[in-house]
Amino acid sequence: MTLEWLHPGLLLIVGAWVLPLLKGNVKRAAMLVLPAAALIDCFVMRPGTYGVTSFLGQQVVFGRVDRLSLVFSYVFSIMAFIGMLYALHVKDDSQHVAALTYVGSALGVTFAGDFLSLYVFWELMAISSSLLVLLRRETSAVAAGFRYLLVHIFGGLLLLAGIVLHWSQTGSLAFGDMGAYSGGPAWALILAAFLLNAAVPPLGAWLPDAYPEATVTGAVFMTAFTTKSAVYVLLRGFAGTELLVWLGAVMAVYGVVYAVLENDARRLLAYHIVSQVGYMVCGVGIGSALAANGATAHAFAHILYKALLFMGAGAVLQTTGLRKLSEMGGLYKTMPITLGLYMVGAFAISAVPLFSGFVSKSMVVAAAGEDHRAAIFLMLTLASSGTFLHTGLKLPYYMFFGKDRGISGKEPPGNMLVAMGLAAAACILIGVFPGLLYERLPNPVDFVPYTLQHVTSTLGMLAFTAWGFFLLLKHLDPVPTISLDTDWFYRRGASALGTLVRGPLARLEYGFVGEIYEFVVRRPVLGAANFFRDLDSYVVDSAIVGVGRSTQSLSQVLRTVVSGNAQHYGLIMAAGILVLLAAAIFVK
Amino acid sequence: MTARDAKTRSSGGHRPPLQLRIKRLFYAGLALVALAEIVLPLIFRSSESHFSFEDFPAWGSIYGFASCVAIIVVSKVIGKFWLMRREDYYDS
Numbered sequence: 235m236t237l238e239w240l241h242p243g244l245l246l247i248v249g250a251w252v253l254p255l256l257k258g259n260v261k262r263a264a265m266l267v268l269p270a271a272a273l274i275d276c277f278v279m280r281p282g283t284y285g286v287t288s289f290l291g292q293q294v295v296f297g298r299v300d301r302l303s304l305v306f307s308y309v310f311s312i313m314a315f316i317g318m319l320y321a322l323h324v325k326d327d328s329q330h331v332a333a334l335t336y337v338g339s340a341l342g343v344t345f346a347g348d349f350l351s352l353y354v355f356w357e358l359m360a361i362s363s364s365l366l367v368l369l370r371r372e373t374s375a376v377a378a379g380f381r382y383l384l385v386h387i388f389g390g391l392l393l394l395a396g397i398v399l400h401w402s403q404t405g406s407l408a409f410g411d412m413g414a415y416s417g418g419p420a421w422a423l424i425l426a427a428f429l430l431n432a433a434v435p436p437l438g439a440w441l442p443d444a445y446p447e448a449t450v451t452g453a454v455f456m457t458a459f460t461t462k463s464a465v466y467v468l469l470r471g472f473a474g475t476e477l478l479v480w481l482g483a484v485m486a487v488y489g490v491v492y493a494v495l496e497n498d499a500r501r502l503l504a505y506h507i508v509s510q511v512g513y514m515v516c517g518v519g520i521g522s523a524l525a526a527n528g529a530t531a532h533a534f535a536h537i538l539y540k541a542l543l544f545m546g547a548g549a550v551l552q553t554t555g556l557r558k559l560s561e562m563g564g565l566y567k568t569m570p571i572t573l574g575l576y577m578v579g580a581f582a583i584s585a586v587p588l589f590s591g592f593v594s595k596s597m598v599v600a601a602a603g604e605d606h607r608a609a610i611f612l613m614l615t616l617a618s619s620g621t622f623l624h625t626g627l628k629l630p631y632y633m634f635f636g637k638d639r640g641i642s643g644k645e646p647p648g649n650m651l652v653a654m655g656l657a658a659a660a661c662i663l664i665g666v667f668p669g670l671l672y673e674r675l676p677n678p679v680d681f682v683p684y685t686l687q688h689v690t691s692t693l694g695m696l697a698f699t700a701w702g703f704f705l706l707l708k709h710l711d712p713v714p715t716i717s718l719d720t721d722w723f724y725r726r727g728a729s730a731l732g733t734l735v736r737g738p739l740a741r742l743e744y745g746f747v748g749e750i751y752e753f754v755v756r757r758p759v760l761g762a763a764n765f766f767r768d769l770d771s772y773v774v775d776s777a778i779v780g781v782g783r784s785t786q787s788l789s790q791v792l793r794t795v796v797s798g799n800a801q802h803y804g805l806i807m808a809a810g811i812l813v814l815l816a817a818a819i820f821v822k
Numbered sequence: 823m824t825a826r827d828a829k830t831r832s833s834g835g836h837r838p839p840l841q842l843r844i845k846r847l848f849y850a851g852l853a854l855v856a857l858a859e860i861v862l863p864l865i866f867r868s869s870e871s872h873f874s875f876e877d878f879p880a881w882g883s884i885y886g887f888a889s890c891v892a893i894i895v896v897s898k899v900i901g902k903f904w905l906m907r908r909e910d911y912y913d914s
Contacts, residue, residue, distance in 0.1 A: 490893055490897075491893065491896065491897045491900070492897075492905075494893060494894060494897035494898065494901065495897060495898075495901040495905060495906055600872075603872030603873065604872060606872070608873055608875075611872070611873065612885075615885060615889070616885075616889040616892070616893070618889075619885075619886050619889035619890050619893065620889065620890070620893045623890050623893060623894070685870055686862055686863065686866055687863060687869060687870055687871070687876075688870075690855075690858050690859040690862055690863070690882065691859055691876070691881060691882030691883075692882060693855050693858070693859070693882070694855050694856055694858075694859040694880060694881075694882035694883035694886060695882040695883065695885060695886030695889075696886065697851060697852050697855040697856075697883065697886070698852065698855075698856070698882075698883040698884070698886040698887035698890070699886045699887065699889065699890040700848075701848075701852055701887060701890075702886075702887050702890030702891050702894070703890060704848075705891075706890075706891065706894050709894060709898060710894065713906075714909055715906040715907060715908065715909060716906075716907055716908075716909055716911055716912070717901065717905040717906055717907070718904070718905045718906075718907060719905075725912050726911075726912065
């Protein structure tokens with residue numbers, strides 16, 4: 235790597251290890267300086283190719299800097315700063331090291347120009363993020379953290395298998411548009427690995443399983459990086475893949491449906507990550523310039539408002555110890571600032587005009603319209619209604635209003651409020667001045683979000699969603715249940731498989747397969763082996779011993795002849811010549 | 823707003839007249855928004871619709887309401903008959 239370019243990910247990953255050595259205010263300053271330095275590093279970076287090195291005869295590119303990687307790197311490092319500010323009061327160095335390593339490896343993925351460096355950072359991201367779940371150190375968190383890690387190791391193996399296949403077929407590790415290899419096994423494996431990280435059903439149950447179990451501050455980091463770096467690599471490699479259009483639209487509705495049933499506040503928000511990433515995956519699938527811009531812009535806006543929502547729910551969890559909506563209510567009295575900041579995030583995710591979601595989500599929906607995909611357009615609009623229903627109405631209603639249970643809440647520490655304030659300010663800034671975001675998107679933008687029709691129909695949709703909510707409110711009371719998702723297959727399905735294996739399969743194995751093996755394989759093989767062993771010891775061995783003995787006695791005879799005396803040899807030669815002469819004379 | 827909602831709100835310490843005022847304001851807002859969606863496009867004659875159904879009067883309001891009801895009803899039905907389990911489902 236050259237000095238003209240410093241990898242912001244390396245800065246964070248190496249810098250993270252300095253934190254445990256520092257104390258007090260110096261440490262807190264370093265926690266903010268590191269992400270700020272990474273942000274400045276990204277902002278001063280110019281497009282180009284940096285950090286090129288060679289490994290195993292392959293070119294490894296750590297710094298592919300272009301408009302697409304830059305815009306993702308901006309929001310990743312902004313988010314790192316907000317996340318570290320939110321976590322400033324936490325006295326657990328391992329969480330800070332894990333979080334900074336996680337952000338650093340997400341930046342590594344963003345700038346990776348080849349599959350090898352991509353894979354290394356991909357795995358580092360999985361390990362460091364699983365620590366953010368495990369470090370909550372409660373039984374349920376440890377279990378969820380291990381499930382999370384196992385699922386991501388599986389995803390990493392899919393990616394590795396795809397990369398090795400791709401390498402053996404093309405001889406190249408360069409990571410670019412994969413459209414030319416569409417339908418091949420390498421293409422499918424790499425796509426599956428990316429879809430797993432983007433939490434696309436049926437590979438996405440890890441997300442609502444793990445995120446609500448993470449630490450209060452760790453969950454805020456997790457909402458931002460894993461799924462959005464997956465959206466980035468999908469944009470890079472799989473733009474225009476038709477399958478993604480449908481997966482994305484289904485995903486947007488799927489997340490909303492599960493959110494109706496959810497009682498855990500942070501899990502409800504996690505299902506809305508799935509729903510929102512659905513818009514991005516759909517945009518990647520449509521693949522037009524507008525759609526790619528939309529997916530990027532929505533990823534940017536989503537990271538900020540979703541972090542804000544998780545920070546709000548985290549603040550409630552931290553100060554009240556409550557995570558279930560069925561146990562909350564009436565917190566508006568004691569946590570009004572948290573409520574206000576949370577609502578900014580709720581308006582942003584619901585695409586209320588003047589908030590960030592309005593200017594980003596509409597690009598994807600408009601791209602579906604421009605592409606004349608009526609079904610997709612309707613599914614995405616329906617999911618928008620569901621988003622406002624849950625994040626903007628149901629969750630704040632039951633958390634902050636609803637039945638007053640006399641919970642003694644209080645506002646969270648100042649650093650948490652300031653972090654939420656920064657994220658809220660960003661949500662409003664992007665909503666009011668969309669040009670700030672639009673001018674950094676990968677493609678030139680010719681899109682106007684604030685049109686009369688768009689504003690009026692959005693307001694109509696939101697207002698009448700609210701009416702539907704109040705009419706059906708008595709059916710929406712949160713109930714203390716959990717919902718089945720595809721994680722059933724490895725949480726219960728696996729134990730059902732275990733019972734099958736230990737019971738019937740084991741009996742079949744011992745009783746039937748074992749007996750067959752005994753009579754068909756083991757006994758004949760042992761018999762044959764005994765026969766060959768006897769043959770070896772009696773016949774072959776005695777033959778070899780006999781040959782050895784005769785060779786020995788022959789050598790004894792030869793030793794008397796080979797005396798080493800030149801006179802004897804001369805005598806024998808003379809005798810031989812005499813014999814030959816006699817033979818020549820007399821045989822005639 | 824439903825009767826149950828009224829009960830929970832009044833138990834939150836609100837005086838009934840305030841609640842009534844909020845309710846009236848809410849319905850006035852609904853009417854205003856729907857009216858704006860119908861009337862404003864007629865006045866300004868601007869349409870950037872991609873599909874013909876978007877030009878139906880108050881399309882956003884109607885579709886928003888229908889979506890909200892559909893999401894709640896469909897989710898509750900599949901939740902009740904299929905997806906929802908006791909909280910200790912995975913612990914046993």
